[in-house]
Amino acid sequence: MINHEKPLHFIIVDEHLEKYYHLHPEKIGKGEYRIGKNQPNGFYKAFIDSKPKQLVYSVEPAPFVVGNPVVSVDKEELKPDDQLIQTVEGETVKLNMSTFSYVVEIAEEK
Numbered sequence: 001m002i003n004h005e006k007p008l009h010f011i012i013v014d015e016h017l018e019k020y021y022h023l024h025p026e027k028i029g030k031g032e033y034r035i036g037k038n039q040p041n042g043f044y045k046a047f048i049d050s051k052p053k054q055l056v057y058s059v060e061p062a063p064f065v066v067g068n069p070v071v072s073v074d075k076e077e078l079k080p081d082d083q084l085i086q087t088v089e090g091e092t093v094k095l096n097m098s099t100f101s102y103v104v105e106i107a108e109e110k
Contacts, residue, residue: 008033009049014042041067 010033012021019042025033045061085094 009047010035011047011049012039012044013047014044039066041069043069 008025008027010021010023010025012023013019021037021039023035023037025035028034043063043065045063047059047061049059084097085092087093
C-alpha cells in the first residue's frame with residue numbers, strides 16, 4: 001500500500017544521530033527490497049515504515065552494525081532533553097504534546 005507517495009520508507013540513523021538517511025528501497029521480489037547505498041562502518045538503527053493493507057502497524061527501531069566499527073568513546077552519550085523548545089539556525093521550535101496528538105509550532109527568533 002502506498003504511504004506518503006512510496007510503498008516503503010527505510011530510515012537509517014547512526015548512534016550519535018549525526019547521519020540520517022531516508023531511503024526508498026527497490027522491490028526485487030515478493031517481500032524483498034534492496035537499497036543501492038553502502039553505509040560506512042558504524043552502529044545504526046533502522047526504521048522501516050510501510051503500511052500493510054487493513055493492518056495496524058508500528059515503527060520500531062532495528063539496531064544493526066556495518067563492518068567493524070571502532071567504539072567511539074570521545075562522544076558524550078545522548079541525554080534526554082527536558083525542554084520542549086529549541087532554537088536552531090534562528091528558528092525556534094516548540095513541541096506541545098497531549099495524550100492524543102501533538103502540535104509543533106515554529107516561530108522565527110527576534
